[in-house]
Amino acid sequence: GAGVSQSPSNKVTEKGKDVELRCDPISGHTALYWYRQSLGQGLEFLIYFQGNSAPDKSGLPSDRFSAERTGGSVSTLTIQRTQQEDSAVYLCASSQGASPETQYFGPGTRLLVL
Amino acid sequence: GQSLEQPSEVTAVEGAIVQINCTYQTSGFYGLSWYQQHDGGAPTFLSYNALDGLEETGRFSSFLSRSDSYGYLLLQELQMKDSASYFCATPSGNTPLVFGKGTRLSVIA
Numbered sequence: 502g503a504g505v506s507q508s509p510s511n512k513v514t515e516k517g518k519d520v521e522l523r524c525d526p527i528s529g530h531t532a533l534y535w536y537r538q539s540l541g542q543g544l545e546f547l548i549y550f551q552g553n554s555a556p557d558k559s560g561l562p563s564d565r566f567s568a569e570r571t572g573g574s575v576s577t578l579t580i581q582r583t584q585q586e587d588s589a590v591y592l593c594a595s596s597q598g599a600s601p602e603t604q605y606f607g608p609g610t611r612l613l614v615l
Numbered sequence: 616g617q618s619l620e621q622p623s624e625v626t627a628v629e630g631a632i633v634q635i636n637c638t639y640q641t642s643g644f645y646g647l648s649w650y651q652q653h654d655g656g657a658p659t660f661l662s663y664n665a666l667d668g669l670e671e672t673g674r675f676s677s678f679l680s681r682s683d684s685y686g687y688l689l690l691q692e693l694q695m696k697d698s699a700s701y702f703c704a705t706p707s708g709n710t711p712l713v714f715g716k717g718t719r720l721s722v723i724a
Contacts, residue, residue, distance in 0.1 A: 534711060543702060543716040544658065557709050592657060601711030602648045602665075602704075606657035 503527075505607035507593050513613045514583055522578040522610045526595030533576050534604060535568060536592045544592065550576060551599070583614045619703050619715035626721045627693055635688045635718045637703035645706045647679050647686045652717070653699045661688070661701075690720075698722045 506525045514520050526533050535547040546560040550570045561567070565583075570576040580587055590611050594604035619639045627633040637647065646665040650658040662670050664679035664686060676689040690697055700717040707713040 532711070544714040546710050546713065549711050559709055594658075601706055602646055602663045603660050604658075604712065606659065608657050 505593055505595055505605055507591075507607040507610050509610055510608065511611045511613075513615065515615055516585060517582055519579065519581045520583055520612065522580075522591050522593075522612070524576045524578070524593030524607060526574065526576070526593070527605055530595035530597055530605070531573065532596045532598065532601065533570060534594045534596075534601075535576070535578050536594065537562075538590045538592055538609070540589075547578070547591075549601075580612075583612075585614050588612055588614045619705065619713065621701075621703055621715045621718045623716065624719045624721070626723060627690075629693055629695060629722055629724050631693050632689065632691050633693060633720065635690075635701050635703075635720065637686045637688075637715055639684050639686075639703075639705060643708075644681060644684075647677070648704045648712065649677050649688045650702045650704060650714070651699050652702065658702065693722050695722050695724070 508523045531552045533550045536544040538544050548556050548558055548568045550556045565581045568578045590609040592606055592609045594606045596604045621637045648663045649661040651661050652658040662677040664670055664677050667679055667681055669676055669678045674691045679686040698721055700719050702714045702717045704712045704714045
């Protein structure tokens with residue numbers, strides 16, 4: 502596609518529910534990244550996929566967070582048993598090959614946990 | 616790992632020049648990137664310095680000094696639309712890109 506797309510754009514959920522966030526990277530980009538950004542804060546790295554390699558999960562804040570990438574393209578970030586502190590904007594980015602310095606970001610999913 | 620320090624806020628006048636600094640602590644260094652983020656928007660890539668020196672892209676320039684563990688973003692002929700947050704970023708260990716906390720630039724008339 503023309504750019505990175507994410508869905509939903511906004512998600513309101515109740516504490517304890519599971520949520521799934523979707524990211525569709527730029528066609529041909531082999532690397533995909535997930536970040537979390539709280540209001541007025543910087544970007545917190547969550548997880549990274551490079552091609553068909555196993556993802557680096559070291560940035561995931563807890564075992565309630567997981568992510569997968571199917572067919573080397575679309576990725577889903579799942580948050581189980583959501584907590585209020587999970588409220589944030591979740592950003593996805595992609596890049597060509599091993600070029601993490603130049604990432605293209607999607608518009609983000611704004612998650613609010615009540 | 617890496618930590619990056621940048622000022623939290625900068626204010627400058629329309630038409631002026633502003634410099635946003637970024638210092639980093641290294642354990643292996645692979646270049647410095649800069650991103651712009653408008654309120655409510657997604658970060659967008661501005662520039663990348665792999666080597667020492669100045670990289671120029673229109674009104675924006677970025678500088679790197681690896682010996683000083685220091686870089687900056689220079690914005691010339693400031694426009695109101697340049698009001699945004701600016702982040703420096705660098706790879707660190709297993710993390711493809713670690714971001715600074717960002718500098719919020721306010722351009723005033």
